[in-house]
Amino acid sequence: MTPRLELRHICKSFAGRQVVDDLSLSVAPGQVTCLLGPSGCGKSTTLRILAGVERQDSGEIYVDGEIICGPLTETAPEHRSIGLMFQDFALFPHLDVAGNVGFGLPKNEMSRVGELLEKVGLSGFEGKYPHELSGGEQQRVALARALAPRPKIMLMDEPFSGLDDRLRDGIRDETLSVLKDEGTAVLLVTHEPHEAMRMADEIALMRAGRIVQQGNPYNIYNAPVDKQAAAFFSDINVIRGQSNGALTETPFGQFLTPGHADGAAVEIVIRPQHLKIDFDRSGQGPNPTPSDGTPARALVERARFMGRESLVELRMDFDGSVLKATVPAVFLPKPGTVLWLTMRRDRCFVFGTPPAQAAAE
Numbered sequence: 001m002t003p004r005l006e007l008r009h010i011c012k013s014f015a016g017r018q019v020v021d022d023l024s025l026s027v028a029p030g031q032v033t034c035l036l037g038p039s040g041c042g043k044s045t046t047l048r049i050l051a052g053v054e055r056q057d058s059g060e061i062y063v064d065g066e067i068i069c070g071p072l073t074e075t076a077p078e079h080r081s082i083g084l085m086f087q088d089f090a091l092f093p094h095l096d097v098a099g100n101v102g103f104g105l106p107k108n109e110m111s112r113v114g115e116l117l118e119k120v121g122l123s124g125f126e127g128k129y130p131h132e133l134s135g136g137e138q139q140r141v142a143l144a145r146a147l148a149p150r151p152k153i154m155l156m157d158e159p160f161s162g163l164d165d166r167l168r169d170g171i172r173d174e175t176l177s178v179l180k181d182e183g184t185a186v187l188l189v190t191h192e193p194h195e196a197m198r199m200a201d202e203i204a205l206m207r208a209g210r211i212v213q214q215g216n217p218y219n220i221y222n223a224p225v226d227k228q229a230a231a232f233f234s235d236i237n238v239i240r241g242q243s244n245g246a247l248t249e250t251p252f253g254q255f256l257t258p259g260h261a262d263g264a265a266v267e268i269v270i271r272p273q274h275l276k277i278d279f280d281r282s283g284q285g286p287n288p289t290p291s292d293g294t295p296a297r298a299l300v301e302r303a304r305f306m307g308r309e310s311l312v313e314l315r316m317d318f319d320g321s322v323l324k325a326t327v328p329a330v331f332l333p334k335p336g337t338v339l340w341l342t343m344r345r346d347r348c349f350v351f352g353t354p355p356a357q358a359a360a361e
């Protein structure tokens with residue numbers, strides 16, 4: 001299937017600094033792709049290039065297989081069939097809701113105003129003015145306005161960050177269902193991993209102007225390409241060691257690290273929810289198992305109540321390192337309590353350490 005939107009080898013520098021670096025990406029009709037990455041990694045610049053307010057230094061943009069911007073082509077922003085929804089979306093204050101949604105629509109398309117207001121749950125709001133609406137209602141009007149000219153593609157830059165937490169999830173879900181219903185291809189920019197996981201069919205993880213990993217939320221979370229990618233989605237524990245004979249010593253016994261040369265530094269990464277905590281039974285922990293390895297004795301350093309769960313920091317007898325584990329919040333152990341930790345081996349990620357980083361640590 002021809003992608004609705006395709007970016008090929010987009011590059012952009014500002015004052016000699018490469019902000020978007022050979023970025024290629026495609027979005028299918030009806031698909032939501034998230035550009036996810038830390039502040040300053042080039043997400044908004046990519047959207048601005050697509051919207052036509054910034055010009056790339058090289059690379060091409062295609063819509064439905066036709067080039068709209070390349071070395072010899074530049075389609076004006078208003079002819080790109082691209083809708084925009086940005087964080088600081090501004091409704092026209094002097095126009096009512098119907099006026100805002102219908103702004104610029106040809107007369108024979110005016111029935112679209114009522115149709116879209118119904119879709120966003122604002123039927124009956126036609127005559128209200130922006131200052132009479134809540135933040136969430138304004139957001140829905142902005143969505144209806146952006147969709148009115150039937151854009152093939154919707155670009156959204158942190159569109160929900162102005163909303164308070166209670167509203168945000170509901171509006172995100174409603175927005176998504178309207179966009180899917182319209183079959184619009186969506187490119188959404190966010191620096192919030194939870195927003196990306198909630199909204200996206202596909203996540204493109206960006207760092208320093210490049211896409212470092214792309215895939216569906218499940219794969220990105222469960223098969224991160226490197227330590228930073230794992231750390232972007234949750235707290236992580238990093239167990240450092242040295243691979244010898246494809247094995248690395250850890251507090252939980254020997255861990256298989258095939259593919260790493262003898263003497264190579266490796267990092268075994270595990271999320272706090274995949275460490276299991278057990279009580280001390282007369283100086284013993286649970287029995288070792290192939291899936292969880294040997295239990296390791298630890299002392300509770302700190303435990304914090306986080307609502308649904310508790311975050312427990314434990315100092316390992318093995319080497320004095322501190323590991324974090326999350327447990328249901330009914331359990332809040334006191335500092336100094338002896339506990340035993342096991343590590344779900346199938347949930348570990350093993351990464352080699354680049355020599356420069358290993359030397360610095």
Ligand SMILES: Nc1ncnc2c1ncn2[C@@H]1O[C@H](COP(=O)(O)OP(=O)(O)OP(=O)(O)O)[C@@H](O)[C@H]1O
Pocket residue numbers: 014015019037038039040041042043044045046191
């Ligand atoms: N017009 C410009 N002139 C000079 N530098 C710019 C310009 N626009 C963006 N930059 C720089 O390019 C880098 C990437 O900016 P961009 O806004 O694309 O990042 P971002 O990933 O969207 O970050 P954020 O989440 O903070 O918006 C930043 O260092 C920014 O300062």
